[in-house]
Amino acid sequence: MPARASTSRPASPPLTARQEERRRRILHASARLAGRGGFDAVQMREVAESSQVALGTLYRYFPSKVHLLVATMQDQLERMHGTLRRRPPGGEAPAERVAQTLMRAFRALQREPQLADAMVRALTFADRSVSPEVDQVSRQTTAIILDAMGLEHPTDEQLSVVRVIEHTWHSALITWLSGRASIAQVRIDIETACRLIDLTDPAASGR
Amino acid sequence: MPARASTSRPASPPLTARQEERRRRILHASARLAGRGGFDAVQMREVAESSQVALGTLYRYFPSKVHLLVATMQDQLERMHGTLRRRPPGGEAPAERVAQTLMRAFRALQREPQLADAMVRALTFADRSVSPEVDQVSRQTTAIILDAMGLEHPTDEQLSVVRVIEHTWHSALITWLSGRASIAQVRIDIETACRLIDLTDPAASGR
DNA sequence: ATCAAGTCTGAAACTTGTTCTAGATTAGCG
DNA sequence: CGCTAATCTAGAACAAGTTTCAGACTTGAT
Numbered sequence: 001m002p003a004r005a006s007t008s009r010p011a012s013p014p015l016t017a018r019q020e021e022r023r024r025r026i027l028h029a030s031a032r033l034a035g036r037g038g039f040d041a042v043q044m045r046e047v048a049e050s051s052q053v054a055l056g057t058l059y060r061y062f063p064s065k066v067h068l069l070v071a072t073m074q075d076q077l078e079r080m081h082g083t084l085r086r087r088p089p090g091g092e093a094p095a096e097r098v099a100q101t102l103m104r105a106f107r108a109l110q111r112e113p114q115l116a117d118a119m120v121r122a123l124t125f126a127d128r129s130v131s132p133e134v135d136q137v138s139r140q141t142t143a144i145i146l147d148a149m150g151l152e153h154p155t156d157e158q159l160s161v162v163r164v165i166e167h168t169w170h171s172a173l174i175t176w177l178s179g180r181a182s183i184a185q186v187r188i189d190i191e192t193a194c195r196l197i198d199l200t201d202p203a204a205s206g207r
Numbered sequence: 208m209p210a211r212a213s214t215s216r217p218a219s220p221p222l223t224a225r226q227e228e229r230r231r232r233i234l235h236a237s238a239r240l241a242g243r244g245g246f247d248a249v250q251m252r253e254v255a256e257s258s259q260v261a262l263g264t265l266y267r268y269f270p271s272k273v274h275l276l277v278a279t280m281q282d283q284l285e286r287m288h289g290t291l292r293r294r295p296p297g298g299e300a301p302a303e304r305v306a307q308t309l310m311r312a313f314r315a316l317q318r319e320p321q322l323a324d325a326m327v328r329a330l331t332f333a334d335r336s337v338s339p340e341v342d343q344v345s346r347q348t349t350a351i352i353l354d355a356m357g358l359e360h361p362t363d364e365q366l367s368v369v370r371v372i373e374h375t376w377h378s379a380l381i382t383w384l385s386g387r388a389s390i391a392q393v394r395i396d397i398e399t400a401c402r403l404i405d406l407t408d409p410a411a412s413g414r
Numbered sequence: 415a416t417c418a419a420g421t422c423t424g425a426a427a428c429t430t431g432t433t434c435t436a437g438a439t440t441a442g443c444g
Numbered sequence: 445c446g447c448t449a450a451t452c453t454a455g456a457a458c459a460a461g462t463t464t465c466a467g468a469c470t471t472g473a474t
Contacts, residue, residue, distance in 0.1 A: 016440095016441075018440090019451090022452095039334075040430095043429095043430065043431085044430075044431060044432080045430075045431090053452085053453090054452060054453040054454065054455090055432090055433095055453090055454085055455090056433085056434085056435095056452075056453070056454085056455095057451080057452055057453075059431095059432070059433080060451080060452085063432095064431080064432080065430095065431065065432090121331075121332060121334075124328075124331040124332065124381055125328060125331065125332045126385065127246075127328075127385060128385050128386050130385075131385055131386055131387055134385065134387065135387055138382075138387070157399075160392075160395050160396055160399045161399055163379075163392075163396050163399075164371070164375050164396055164399050164400045166378075167374050167375040167377075167378030167379055167396065167400075168371050168374040168375060168378075170374075170378050171373070171374035171375075171377050171378045172370075172374055174331060175345075178333065178334060178335050178337075178338055178341065179335050179338055180338055180341065180342055180345070185367075185370075188367050189367055189370050189371055189374065192364075192367045192368055192370075192371050192403065193371045193374075193400075193403075195403065195406060196399065196400075196402065196403060199402060199406070223470090223471080225470085226421090229422095247460095250459095250460065250461085251460075251461060251462080252460075252461090260422080260423090261422060261423040261424065261425095262423090262424085262425090262462090262463095263421095263422075263423070263424085263463085263464085263465095264421080264422055264423075266461095266462070266463080267421080267422085270462095271461080271462080272460095272461065272462090
C-alpha cells in the first residue's frame with residue numbers, strides 16, 4: 001500500500017513518479033465525479049476508467065471507496081488550509097476569528113455541495129479500518145482552528161473546546177447537506193460553539 | 208411535552224394489527240442483528256428471513272437499510288427517553304443535569320456498542336430521502352436535553368446551545384465508536400459543550 | 415359471501431462495492 | 445543485457461442492497 005508523500009506520513013515505500021502520477025489522476029477523478037452527483041456518483045469502476053487505471057490498481061492505492069473519499073478530503077483540506085493561511089481572518093477576538101475562518105471554509109464548501117457531501121459522508125461513515133486517515137483529517141482541522149485562534153501551545157481545556165467546535169462543525173455541516181438546517185442556522189451554531197473560546201480565556205481579545 | 212400519539216407517527220394509513228406485528232418483528236430482528244456485528248451484520252435478506260417476512264415486504268415497510276436502522280434508533284430512543292424520565296438526573300445546575308443525562312445515555316450505548324454503531328452510522332450516512340426520519344430522531348434528542356434542562360419554552364439562543372450539545376454528542380459518539388477517542392474524552396467534551404448552558408442563564412441553578 | 419383493491423410471498427434480476435486470477439509490464443539490480 | 449520481484453491490466457466472479465414480477469392471500473365494502 002502506497003502512502004502519500006506530500007504533507008505528512010512516514011510513507012512506507014516512496015512512490016515512483018509514475019505512481020505519484022496515477023495517485024493524482026485517481027484523486028482528481030474522484031473529486032470530479034464527486035463534484036457532480038456526490039457520494040453515489042463516485043463509482044469505483046468509473047473512477048478507475050476515468051483515471052486510466054485498472055480496478056485492481058485503484059484498490060491497491062485506496063483499499064475502499066471510503067478510503068478514497070477520505071483521501072480526497074485530505075487533499076482538499078490541505079489546499080484549503082493553504083488558502084486560509086494566505087488570508088488570515090481579521091477579527092479581534094479569537095472566538096470571532098475562528099467563527100470567521102470556519103464560515104469561510106463553509107462558503108468554499110457551498111460552492112461544491114456535492115463534493116462536500118461525498119467527503120463528509122465518507123468521513124462519518126468510515127469504520128475502524130479508516131481510523132488513521134480520518135484521524136489525519138481531524139488533526140488537519142484542529143490545526144486550522146488553532147491557527148485561527150493564534151494558539152501554539154493549547155491547554156487540555158482548550159483542546160477540548162476545539163474538539164467541541166470541530167464536532168459542531170462536522171455535524172452542522174451534515175445537517176445542512178441533508179437539507180435539515182439552513183445556512184443561517186449553521187452560522188449561529190458555529191458562533192455559539194465558538195463562544196466557548198472566551199470561557200477559557202476571559203481576557204480575550206489581545207494576542 | 209404535551210400529549211401527542213405516543214410514537215408520534217404521521218401514520219398515513221393506520222396499520223392493521225398484523226401489520227403492526229410485522230413492523231415490530233422487523234425492528235426487533237434489526238436490533239438483534241445489529242447487536243451482534245453492527246451495521247454490516249444487518250443484512251436485508253437476513254432481517255427479512257429472521258422476521259418471517261418476504262424481502263419485498265421488508266422494503267415496503269422500510270424503503271432502505273438506512274431507513275430501517277434510523278427507525279430502529281427512533282425505537283430505542285423512545286425506550287431510553289422513558290427510562291431517563293423515570294429517573295431524572297440529580298444535579299443542581301442545568302448544565303450538570305444535561306451532562307449527567309447524556310453520560311447516562313452514553314453508558315447505555317456502551318452496553319451495546321455494536322447496536323450503537325449500526326444506528327449512529329446509519330444516522331449520519333442518511334441522505335435527503337431519510338430527512339424526515341432523521342429529523343424525528345433529532346427532535347427526540349432535543350426533547351431529552353430540554354427535559355434535563357427543565358426548560359419548557361426555550362429561547363432561540365437556548366435552542367442553538369442545545370443544538371451544539373447535540374452536535375457534540377453525535378460526533379463524539381462517532382469518534383468513540385470508531386476508536387479514535389476514549390470514554391474519558393467523550394465525557395470531557397460533553398461537559399465542555401454543556402458549559403454553554405450557563406452562558407445563557409448566568410443565574411443558573413434555580414428554575 | 416363476494417368482488418376489487420391492496421398486500422404479501424418467493425424467486426430472479428440488476429447494481430455497485432470488493433475480491434480474485436492469469437498474464438503482461440515495469441523497476442531494481444547484478 | 446537478463447533476471448526476479450513487484451506492479452499493473454483486463455476481466456470474471458462474488459456479495460449485499462435494491463428492484464421487479466407473477467401469483468397467492470387479506471381486507472374492506474357491498
